[in-house]
Amino acid sequence: MRKTATLNGITMKVFAGTTGVLLAFDVTAARRKGLLGFSLERLPPPYPGNKKPKWEWISGLMPFPGQAHDAGALISSDVAPIQKFRWSDYKVYGDSEYAYRVHAMYGTPTQPTHLKGPKITVTTSSSDEDGVHNVTFNRAAGASQAFRRNFPEAIKLMEEKRKYGGFKDLTVDDLEKVEPGVKQWLARDVLKQILHVIASAKDGKWALDIAIYEYEWHEIVDAINAAVKRGVKVRMLFHSKKGDAQTAENKHNAKPLIDKKLARERTTSAIFHDKFIVLSKVTGTGIKMKRKPVMVLCGSTNFTHNGLFRQANVVHVVRTEKGKTVNPVADKYEVLFDTIWNGEDKTPITTGETSKWITANNVMDAKASVFPGFSPRKxxxxxxxxxxxxxxxxxxxxxxxxxxxxxxxxxxxxxxxxxxxxxxxxxxxxxxxxxxxxxxxxxxxxxxxxxxxxxxxxxxxxxxxxxxxxxxxxxxxxxxxxxxxxxxxSGSHNLSNPAxxxxxxxxxxxxxxxxxxxxxxxxxxxxxxxxxxxxxxAEMAKRNSPLSGTLQPNDKWTDRYFKKDSLHYRDRLRFAGK
Missing domain, CATH: 3.30.870 (Endonuclease; Chain A)
Structure with a gap:
């Protein structure tokens, strides 16, 4: 969702995603004169413990020169404004309503005045079943500072393990035991989404076709095994390569499926790098059984400790549009899976044959609004x-x-x-x-x-x-x-020649x-x-300048944003929608 509003010569455009809200600003030439920066207010949605939240000033880290401020501490933007034409709020949750208000600060650092700008209310994207596409990201390493603030007991355990031994073997499950919520916070809704798609196959009237490179995380393995027990028609293709450690791990975790002939090795000289699940409704039985895809889960996330909790990753779910009987994206994933599983003559096809098949049957479509693509290809x-x-x-x-x-x-x-x-x-x-x-x-x-x-x-x-x-x-x-x-x-494709x-x-x-x-x-x-x-x-620390890490006490900070045809100039205009 994106919205734009203007008030008193101040423009704000807001882009609301799943994991954050990006705010872009602009001012008229007249309003630029004397501009010390932007003071930002935020109204969060109701949450447990605060059913009627109030407007709050957004904080930054940079004070004016000489302004009382503890190093590394946050400082409110009503006294130390944002000296940028773009700012992002990453303290948000999906499918939630947030309001933002921008004020232009003038005067002096010690005697500031504020000119009210526009207010915009947006709703962040949802990772739940609210539409055709749902895009979910985990937090991973890029949220390290927030992790320290939110989970002090987990940090304490880390420090103890590092001092007395066992630090390297510490798992996210260990952290969860001392501070519940760690797993959900790190994975955000990525793990939840994967488990939800698997759980959506309720019984023998449903099928799951799973293509996976790394099949490890115990909750996902358990969920797939449970689906088999409740009669779901499960098929799995997993990465296999001679002498490869990942192959041994995959075979170990897939053994219950292999024993029932529900899982097969996808043997390749490279890697079977896919990670997707197709959910289908089942009609008929035996040789007359057919799968009708209704949903596909894809993206970059491997089913591993690394993929879910450490690396930055995405899960993208494409559901059948309401009122429609066909899911064209899921259909294409299912056809590819079935082709690899059965081949055109009911024999699993090799990677070389797959390349020929994809090249012939998955031609890049420049006119498609959504194009599901596959490789290898010629x-x-x-x-x-x-x-x-x-x-x-x-x-x-x-x-x-x-x-x-x-x-x-x-x-x-x-x-x-x-x-x-x-x-x-x-x-x-x-x-x-x-x-x-x-x-x-x-x-x-x-x-x-x-x-x-x-x-x-x-x-x-x-x-x-x-x-x-x-x-x-x-x-x-x-x-x-x-x-x-x-x-x-977006996908599993690394944009590389091997991919x-x-x-x-x-x-x-x-x-x-x-x-x-x-x-x-x-x-x-x-x-x-x-x-x-x-x-x-790091660069500021190297320079050791008395002004490093401080705001400019005048409007000189705006100069590069108004130098015509410079990239800062274009940045200001384009993000503000001009």
Missing amino acids: DKADLTYFIKLIDAAKTDVLFSTAFVLPKEIIDALIGKAGDPILRLGIQNTNANKIAGFHRDKSAQFAATALADDGFEAWLKEAMIAGAGNILIHTKVVVVDFTTDAPMII SQKNDENYLVIKGNTDIADSYGVEVMRIYDHYRARWVA
Whole structure:
């Protein structure tokens, strides 16, 4: 959901996603004079213990020079305003109503005055059954500071384990025992959504077809085994590769299904990187039995401790539209699953045959508003299509990627130095650094991935080798987010050559849906803001300037936002909807 309002020469545009609310501001040239910043108010929805919440001032971390302020403590924006034309609220919950009010601050830091701006009320996106698309993200490493504030007993346990032993083997279940709510908070609704889809198959009139790379988390394994016991028609394809540790883990957890011939190894020289579940209604029996897909769950989340609680991940559920009898997205996932399971001659097909089948039967459709795509395929047609979509950007490109990307994808994402497209993105290629892209190619930065203490130290110590070292596992590109015609690429696909030509992968390309774009775009900005702020803090510490970490006591901070045709100028106008 996005809304815009203007009052007294002050404009505010609000983008409400699933995990946050992004606020963008603008002022007329006349209102710019003497502007010290923006003071923001927030009205949260009723919650347990506070049925009638009141308006509250939003806080920041930066004071004016000489202003009394404890280092690292929050300071209210009515006395220390926000000196940016964009700010995000990540203390929100899905399917909840929030109101925001902006004031322009003038006067002096010691004697400020406030000019009232517009008020906007929005509802955040829901991860429940409220529509065709529901997009859910976990919190993961990017919420480390909030975790420390919310779960002091869990932090205390971490510190004890680190001091006396057992720190590396500490699990989220251990944390849950000392402080209930840890699992739900870290996974947000990602685990809940996966379990909900499995539970939706109530009996023998339902079927679940599951394609998974890493099949580990005990609650999901137990839920699938329970579905079999209640008569649900379950089929599973899981990653298998000779001598591969993940294969052994998958086979161990899938043994109850394998014994009943309900699960098969998808043997490949690369990786079976899919993670999706198709929920279908069942008609007929025996050879006449048919599955009618009604829902598909897809995204980037592996069924593991890492995938659910450590890495940044997404689950995207596509339900059958109300009043419709067909779910075209779920249908395509089911056809792919059935083709791999049975083959065209009732024999499971090889990866080479799959590539030929996908290339012939899953042609990239530039006209589709929602295109479910799969790989492997010949000639990197998917990467070529992704590049074409990114290159067509008119205003902005937001992205979150993992692992090493091919040069042609990198070139498309970051563009050419000085081009007019806003580019804000994060790439996670190893365990130590998070690469950031700030507005254009000349403003790249590298932020430390994890600190050496508390929650982040646990993340660093407890992560398994290899892919587990990746903290940002969400593969998302949002093109023209600030327009009414955005485009999203999301899924298991790593935007890499192996993902295109060797691995089994799936993804969605969605065009023109601003509500879905708001969910994805705001989440990309959540991750981006976290690591950008971490880098800025480190740079300020290096400079050791007396003004580092403080606000400007005049309107000079606005200069770069009004320098015509600069990227800051475009940022101000585009996010404000101008």
